[in-house]
Amino acid sequence: MSAVFAVERLKKSFGGLEVTRDVSLSMAKGDRIALIGPNGAGKTTFVNLVTGHLQPNSGRVLMGGEDISRFNPMRRVRAGLVRSFQVTRLFSEMTPEEHIGLAILQREGRSGRMAGSFRAMPQVMREMRNILETLNLSALATVPVGEIAYGQQRLLEIALALALRPKVLLLDEPAAGVPHSDTFLIENALAQLPDDLAVLMIEHDMDLVFRFAKRVIVLAAGEIIFDGSPQAVTEDPRVREAYLGSYVHASSAA
Amino acid sequence: MSAPDIAALQPIQAARPWQRDLIGVAVILAAAIAGYFLFPDNLALLTRIIAIMLLVLSLDLVTGYCGVATLGHAALFGAGAYAAGIAAVTFGITEPLSMVAIGAIAGAVAGLVSGVVILRGHGLAQLVLSIAVIHLFHEAANKASTYTGGSDGLSGIAPDPVFGLFEFDLWGRTAYGFGIVLLVLVFVLLRILVRSPFGMLCRGIRQDPVRISAMGASVKASLIKMYVISGAVAGIGGALNAVSTQVVGLDSLSFTNSAEALVMLVLGGAGSLYGAFVGTIVFMWFEHVVSAANPFHWLTIVGALLIAVVLFAPKGLYGTAVTLSQRLTRSGP
Numbered sequence: 001m002s003a004v005f006a007v008e009r010l011k012k013s014f015g016g017l018e019v020t021r022d023v024s025l026s027m028a029k030g031d032r033i034a035l036i037g038p039n040g041a042g043k044t045t046f047v048n049l050v051t052g053h054l055q056p057n058s059g060r061v062l063m064g065g066e067d068i069s070r071f072n073p074m075r076r077v078r079a080g081l082v083r084s085f086q087v088t089r090l091f092s093e094m095t096p097e098e099h100i101g102l103a104i105l106q107r108e109g110r111s112g113r114m115a116g117s118f119r120a121m122p123q124v125m126r127e128m129r130n131i132l133e134t135l136n137l138s139a140l141a142t143v144p145v146g147e148i149a150y151g152q153q154r155l156l157e158i159a160l161a162l163a164l165r166p167k168v169l170l171l172d173e174p175a176a177g178v179p180h181s182d183t184f185l186i187e188n189a190l191a192q193l194p195d196d197l198a199v200l201m202i203e204h205d206m207d208l209v210f211r212f213a214k215r216v217i218v219l220a221a222g223e224i225i226f227d228g229s230p231q232a233v234t235e236d237p238r239v240r241e242a243y244l245g246s247y248v249h250a251s252s253a254a
Numbered sequence: 255m256s257a258p259d260i261a262a263l264q265p266i267q268a269a270r271p272w273q274r275d276l277i278g279v280a281v282i283l284a285a286a287i288a289g290y291f292l293f294p295d296n297l298a299l300l301t302r303i304i305a306i307m308l309l310v311l312s313l314d315l316v317t318g319y320c321g322v323a324t325l326g327h328a329a330l331f332g333a334g335a336y337a338a339g340i341a342a343v344t345f346g347i348t349e350p351l352s353m354v355a356i357g358a359i360a361g362a363v364a365g366l367v368s369g370v371v372i373l374r375g376h377g378l379a380q381l382v383l384s385i386a387v388i389h390l391f392h393e394a395a396n397k398a399s400t401y402t403g404g405s406d407g408l409s410g411i412a413p414d415p416v417f418g419l420f421e422f423d424l425w426g427r428t429a430y431g432f433g434i435v436l437l438v439l440v441f442v443l444l445r446i447l448v449r450s451p452f453g454m455l456c457r458g459i460r461q462d463p464v465r466i467s468a469m470g471a472s473v474k475a476s477l478i479k480m481y482v483i484s485g486a487v488a489g490i491g492g493a494l495n496a497v498s499t500q501v502v503g504l505d506s507l508s509f510t511n512s513a514e515a516l517v518m519l520v521l522g523g524a525g526s527l528y529g530a531f532v533g534t535i536v537f538m539w540f541e542h543v544v545s546a547a548n549p550f551h552w553l554t555i556v557g558a559l560l561i562a563v564v565l566f567a568p569k570g571l572y573g574t575a576v577t578l579s580q581r582l583t584r585s586g587p
Contacts, residue, residue: 116451
């Protein structure tokens with residue numbers, strides 16, 4: 001198994017508080033991993049350490065064997081490590097078409113061009129239309145994002161990540177804020193992600209986790225306490241204690 | 255609407271912006287000709303309006319398109335004006351196009367310097383840094399009186415005829431024509447720029463810089479690039495002012511000039527080149543007419559106008575007009 005992405009012995013503390021303690025994991029092509037954990041487990045800190053928005057006290061982040069620990073966030077994106085946001089971050093006055101066009105141009109290193117338009121670039125337009133079609137956004141291609149429904153903004157967030165052709169995709173709660181009746185839209189979109197893409201999803205919605213993930217990693221108090229199959233996670237006593245206890249209770253109560 | 259419908263619409267949408275730009279150029283030229291015949295005695299004022307328009311367009315690039323808050327943008331305009339003036343007076347470069355080119359370069363350099371300083375801050379800190387920048391530029395020009403003439407201003411700028419043919423006359427006809435040509439050229443180039451991938455990137459930066467960096471693009475590098483371009487535009491405006499008035503005063507590098515440019519931009523509507531035009535014309539014409547009628551209270555009236563616009567037309571005069579006309583066409587058949 002060749003790792004496209006790996007984290008080695010990552011540690012981070014704020015003052016005396018250890019938020020990430022010795023976290024190691026590796027991902028292979030095509031992985032579908034869910035990272036779960038109770039609030040305050042250090043999931044967000046972990047994402048920020050990986051994307052370069054925080055510097056770890058020690059440990060390394062590797063992409064395809066290359067140490068990217070010293071890369072700034074933008075270089076990490078260019079190396080193929082792309083994230084989505086828990087709360088959508090989109091350009092409210094721009095259309096989905098413009099979002100995807102800009103992402104493709106950026107990926108190709110042409111976003112600094114001072115003349116022309118992506119609309120006059122046939123291969124950009126073709127790719128843009130394919131991506132929007134895959135995510136069922138074609139009908140909204142020319143509507144300003146501020147005017148489209150939140151569920152569809154969520155899809156665009158995924159589309160935008162795909163347009164950057166990542167090797168590793170970090171999805172930070174892709175269904176957050178989407179009404180439960182609409183999570184199937186997100187699920188369908190996630191099912192369409194390219195097969196060779198390694199995906200790490202942070203998610204609270206356990207139904208989504210169990211349907212999406214082939215592997216579940218549980219983070220609690222800054223440590224990985226479980227790393228294994230979704231079937232095994234509910235059996236694990238430590239996980240039950242740290243996290244799933246509340247979920248099991250909640251679902252049995254419901 | 256199904257996907258094939260949208261595909262069919264694309265060529266039309268691709269063609270439309272160019273047509274709109276041509277209409278824009280036609281409107282500028284028509285307004286210029288109308289101005290020439292309607293106000294033959296006010297050509298100097300009209301030329302000054304053009305120079306300030308270039309400053310406001312330049313400010314629009316960083317504020318309207320990129321979302322940078324600045325009250326120091328006249329530094330770029332003044333740098334262009336002084337560079338063109340000093341080139342003529344001290345170094346004997348009196349060919350007008352060369353003076354404009356020197357102004358553009360000086361403006362770009364000033365844009366780079368002030369951009370590097372201003373972009374270190376965000377929000378309020380950014381605004382304060384921009385105020386510091388304009389005061390430093392002002393003071394530097396004041397102290398370097400050997401070259402700039404200090405508080406007396408830099409006089410004795412005598413530009414050659416344009417292309418050796420059109421002499422700068424007493425009525426300011428040549429200066430006006432020269433200004434219009436520069437304005438149209440800059441307008442066309444800026445239309446291409448704001449529509450380009452880079453223009454789109456900058457609009458993205460204004461709406462969400464975090465997203466832009468999550469796409470792998472450098473926010474800082476893009477903003478500095480835009481500041482340099484903006485500096486060149488403001489520098490051309492400054493140089494035009496130096497060529498047409500044949501003097502450069504410290505007021506071109508003043509906080510007041512910066513603040514007024516921002517007011518004009520907000521008045522017309524930030525984030526649109528047309529908004530910059532409208533705001534400059536309305537503000538300066540208002541100033542001209544109202545200050546003649548009531549020299550003591552004209553600023554009060556301008557203030558009232560501004561409050562009215564900000565409260566009732568927050569997108570500015572042009573932005574609001576566009577919204578209204580869209581609403582009318584949508585509700586129509």
